Structures are given as C-alpha cells and as structure tokens.
Amino acid sequence: MINGSKRIPQPIRWAMVGGGRDSQIGYIHRSAALRDQSFALVAGAFDLDPQRGREFGVQLGVDPERCYADYRSLIEGEAGRADGIQAISVATPNGTHFEITKAALEAGLHVVCEKPLCFTLEQARTLKDIAFSRNRVVGVTYGYAGHQLVEQAREMIARGDLGEVRMVHMQFAHGFHCEAVEAQSEATKWRVDPRFAGPSYVLGDVGTHPLYLSEVMLPDLKIKRLLCSRQSFVKSRAPLEDNAYTLMEYEGGAMGSLWSSAVNAGSMHGQKIRVIGSRASLEWWDERPNQLSFEVQGQPAQVLERGMGYLHPHALLDDRIGAGHPEGLFDAWANLYYRFALAMDAANRGDHEQLATLRYPDINAGVEGVRWVERCVHSADLGGVWVDY
Structure with missing residues (x-):
C-alpha cells in the first residue's frame, strides 16, 4: 500500500x-x-x-x-x-x-x-x-526503527506466532574501527574521547540501536538485571570500549544478549536482531532490510518480503515504492x-x-537508552557483574 x-x-x-x-x-x-x-x-x-x-x-x-x-x-x-x-x-x-x-x-x-x-x-x-x-x-x-518489517515483527510477536518468547539476540558489530582510524579522522576522534563521547563508545554509539529495535518488537519485555563486559582492543581508546558484551535477564525469565562492536573486522554493519520463541523464531538484518526471516520448528524456513499483501497492515502503511525495490536507511529515517x-x-x-x-x-526511548548505557558501564566497571536494572 x-x-x-x-x-x-x-x-x-x-x-x-x-x-x-x-x-x-x-x-x-x-x-x-x-x-x-x-x-x-x-x-x-x-x-x-x-x-x-x-x-x-x-x-x-x-x-x-x-x-x-x-x-x-x-x-x-x-x-x-x-x-x-x-x-x-x-x-x-x-x-x-x-x-x-x-x-x-x-x-x-x-x-x-x-x-x-x-x-x-x-x-x-x-x-x-x-x-x-x-x-x-x-x-x-x-x-x-522506522523500517516496515520491524513493524511486521512486532505484530507477529504480539499475535503469538513465535509462542512464548525465550531469548532475544541482538548485535551491532561493524569492523570499520578495527584500527586506530581516529588518528586520521576528526569524525571518529571525538567518539573515543570521554570529554566529548561520555562514559561509553560503542555501547552508546551502536548498542542502543538494536536495543530500541527490541523495545519496538517486544514492548512488554522489561529488563530485570544485566551484566556487561567491555574491552578496548585498540588500547589508545581506553577507558572507552570498542567492544562490549551485555547479557540481560528479563522479568518473566526470558534472556537477552547484545554485542556492541566497532572492531568486528570485515563486517560492513552487522546490526541484527533475532527473537526466539517456544515455537518459532524471526530475524531481521539491516543490511538486508527488505527481508524478515521466519522459522517455525519442523517447517521450511520462510522469508517475508517488504511490500507484500500478506504482511500486517501496519507493516504496509509506510511503503514508498512497490515490493521488490529496496528500501533502507533513508526511507526508515523518513518514516x-x-x-x-x-x-x-x-x-x-x-x-x-x-x-x-x-x-x-520519543523522550522515553532516549531515557531508556541512557539508563541502559549507564547500567552497562556500571556493571563492566565492577568487573562484569550482574546489576539490577
């Protein structure tokens, strides 16, 4: 539509x-x-x-x-x-x-x-x-978060297509800063300087993106506690991290993981989210935004395509061009x-x-992003321990 x-x-x-x-x-x-x-x-x-x-x-x-x-x-x-x-x-x-x-x-x-x-x-x-x-x-x-297939995933999860949600695996892990590119790039230099970037590099810069995707897809899933470990593989970036792993326990018992990285050598972008339920899973990858993978246990895997009439009406509201043509970053931002x-x-x-x-x-999403980064940094600085959210 x-x-x-x-x-x-x-x-x-x-x-x-x-x-x-x-x-x-x-x-x-x-x-x-x-x-x-x-x-x-x-x-x-x-x-x-x-x-x-x-x-x-x-x-x-x-x-x-x-x-x-x-x-x-x-x-x-x-x-x-x-x-x-x-x-x-x-x-x-x-x-x-x-x-x-x-x-x-x-x-x-x-x-x-x-x-x-x-x-x-x-x-x-x-x-x-x-x-x-x-x-x-x-x-x-x-x-x-403005992409139509994120809306489709939200609707499928809400109507129970996956069964009970058990796990959420997220990542935003690119490789473009696997070396000290900030030595030649002013656009990167401030991102690894605590005076300008704050208490975190990749947790705040890339990690909060898939975190918000999970909040859109799973609005009722609330973090109970988390554990974070962060690393500075390019040593000159310390104390800011260029890689971090975060484990999350949600209220109700579901588990989540989020890999935030700028040193995933060879990866172009690497933003993915996979939601795993008791009966099925779905996965979305921003490098292939027109496709949503849907895998039901015991059945052939499906690939749902943007713009097709079998999608939920909410996933068709923002279509700008017919199915088959790629829509990506600019279209999602415009939405x-x-x-x-x-x-x-x-x-x-x-x-x-x-x-x-x-x-x-909105402002609440901004507040939650800040809260998540703050709790991740706190956990990591304590040596990677579980902290209440």
Missing part, C-alpha cells in the same frame, strides 16, 4: 544545529526530514566555524540572516521572529546534546536529537520533565521524521488524543 500523500497541513519550521557540509549524519537528517514535505529548513547553526556554516546554509537555500554562529544565537534570533522556528534537530557531538536540547525545550521548541540523548540518567529525567511540562515533542533518531512531524503538529494543536496514538522513538 503505497502512500504518496504523506503530508501534514503545514510543514514544521525547522532548524539544524550541527550537520554541516562534511557531516554524513547531517545529510541523512535533511534527506529524511524533507522527504515528505513535513519540515521546512529555514534556519541553522551548521558549523563551529560561523562563516563556513553560513556559506553552507546559503547553499541549502537558507536565508543568510538565519544562518547563526551557534545554537544560543539561533534560539534567541528565531524567538524574535513571527515566522520563527518550531523545531530543532541536534546533530552535534554527544557532549553537547544535553545543553542544546535543554535550551531548545525551555524556549518552547520541539527537538529531534541524536543518541545518546545525554550522559546521565539524571540529565535524561531533567529533559523529560521539561518536555512534559512544556508539551514539547522529543524524538530520538534510532533510524532503522520516523514523518511521525515526528505528526507528533509536533498534534502537540501544537493540543490534540492529546492523536498524540497518544503515535509511536516513535
């Missing part, structure tokens, strides 16, 4: 902080946000170098007067305009997320923030309190940005009934 009319009545007036010319993630944000005309990029503070940021903003079609030197002048300048921004996307290093998001929320703006939302659970709860008190939407960019826009528009209108029907990685 192809939906070619995904629109909200008026695009959200939107700005970016960070995401400049050489930023891969900035390009992804813009491509996703502008895909369905749900957002209009009207301002930004795109670069630490104000002149370079202004030149880049003008290339994007932004009025040079609305290309600001930093997020503070952006928020202040836009607040004085009748056509000022309504939302900000934060695409800056981790260490800045809390202060920028907090300032934007306090100014009455909606926020889309890169993960991790911040460094500590206390900070995350502060942001949540402000967002709720101001009736503002916070979206967190767990991008692949999330469309949901962010719907939520922001509903909040602006005070439509709490519609807000309650929308599901997207």
Whole structure:
C-alpha cells in the first residue's frame, strides 16, 4: 500500500544545529526530514566555524540572516521572529546534546536529537520533565526503527506466532574501527574521547540501536538485571570500549544478549536482531532490510518480503515504492521524521488524543537508552557483574 500523500497541513519550521557540509549524519537528517514535505529548513547553526556554516546554509537555500554562529544565537534570533522556528534537530557531538536540547525545550521548541540523548540518567529525567511540562515533542533518531518489517515483527510477536518468547539476540558489530582510524579522522576522534563521547563508545554509539529495535518488537519485555563486559582492543581508546558484551535477564525469565562492536573486522554493519520463541523464531538484518526471516520448528524456513499483501497492515502503511525495490536507511529515517512531524503538529494543536496514538522513538526511548548505557558501564566497571536494572 503505497502512500504518496504523506503530508501534514503545514510543514514544521525547522532548524539544524550541527550537520554541516562534511557531516554524513547531517545529510541523512535533511534527506529524511524533507522527504515528505513535513519540515521546512529555514534556519541553522551548521558549523563551529560561523562563516563556513553560513556559506553552507546559503547553499541549502537558507536565508543568510538565519544562518547563526551557534545554537544560543539561533534560539534567541528565531524567538524574535513571527515566522520563527518550531523545531530543532541536534546533530552535534554527544557532549553537547544535553545543553542544546535543554535550551531548545525551555524556549518552547520541539527537538529531534541524536543518541545518546545525554550522559546521565539524571540529565535524561531533567529533559523529560521539561518536555512534559512544556508539551514539547522529543524524538530520538534510532533510524532503522522506522523500517516496515520491524513493524511486521512486532505484530507477529504480539499475535503469538513465535509462542512464548525465550531469548532475544541482538548485535551491532561493524569492523570499520578495527584500527586506530581516529588518528586520521576528526569524525571518529571525538567518539573515543570521554570529554566529548561520555562514559561509553560503542555501547552508546551502536548498542542502543538494536536495543530500541527490541523495545519496538517486544514492548512488554522489561529488563530485570544485566551484566556487561567491555574491552578496548585498540588500547589508545581506553577507558572507552570498542567492544562490549551485555547479557540481560528479563522479568518473566526470558534472556537477552547484545554485542556492541566497532572492531568486528570485515563486517560492513552487522546490526541484527533475532527473537526466539517456544515455537518459532524471526530475524531481521539491516543490511538486508527488505527481508524478515521466519522459522517455525519442523517447517521450511520462510522469508517475508517488504511490500507484500500478506504482511500486517501496519507493516504496509509506510511503503514508498512497490515490493521488490529496496528500501533502507533513508526511507526508515523518513518514516520516523514523518511521525515526528505528526507528533509536533498534534502537540501544537493540543490534540492529546492523536498524540497518544503515535509511536516513535520519543523522550522515553532516549531515557531508556541512557539508563541502559549507564547500567552497562556500571556493571563492566565492577568487573562484569550482574546489576539490577
């Protein structure tokens, strides 16, 4: 079911902080946000170098007067305009997320923030309190959560196709940092520096992605306790880890594992989730996003394809092109940005009934990501012991 009319009545007036010319993630944000005309990029503070940021903003079609030197002048300048921004996307290093998001929320703006939302659970709860008190939407960019087959997996698990869920195996383990690439790459250098990345590297950078996929697929599965072991195989990265193993025990007795790594040599991306039940299992891999593996004990394995009529209606809502054509990262991100826009528009209108029907990685998802990283680091630093969640 192809939906070619995904629109909200008026695009959200939107700005970016960070995401400049050489930023891969900035390009992804813009491509996703502008895909369905749900957002209009009207301002930004795109670069630490104000002149370079202004030149880049003008290339994007932004009025040079609305290309600001930093997020503070952006928020202040836009607040004085009748056509000022309504939302900000934060695409800056981790260490800045809390202060920028907090300032934007306090100014009455909606926020889309890169993960991790911040460094500590206390900070995350502060942001949540402000967002709720101001009736503002916070979206967190767990991008692949917008893929249709993640919705299909959620529906299959909910209707009992797998039987009782026993195990959840997750990983996001690529190999692109199996050597000290940060010596030549500024984009990687800050990720392995605690001053800018916080208490974790791969746990927060990649591990929280499949963790959120599990939360989408298994909303009733709650972590009871966890055990984490983390390693710095490239020694110069210590105390931050470039590899980590996390075991989780869920309420009710199910078990989970999550492998987070940047040193899985030869792996292109390696983000997978496998849910194992008493009768069947399913598996999704973001490098082959059009396929969902479904394996019933004693029967031939099946591969479910995106866009086919046998899928659940919720897995067909966001189709952008017919079955057989690949949809991937940009489409999944665009689906999330469309949901962010719907939520922001509903909040602006005070439509709490519609807000309650929308599901997207929200402030609660951001809080849980911070909580998980914090507990993993705590467990690992104690020598890899079980800690209550």
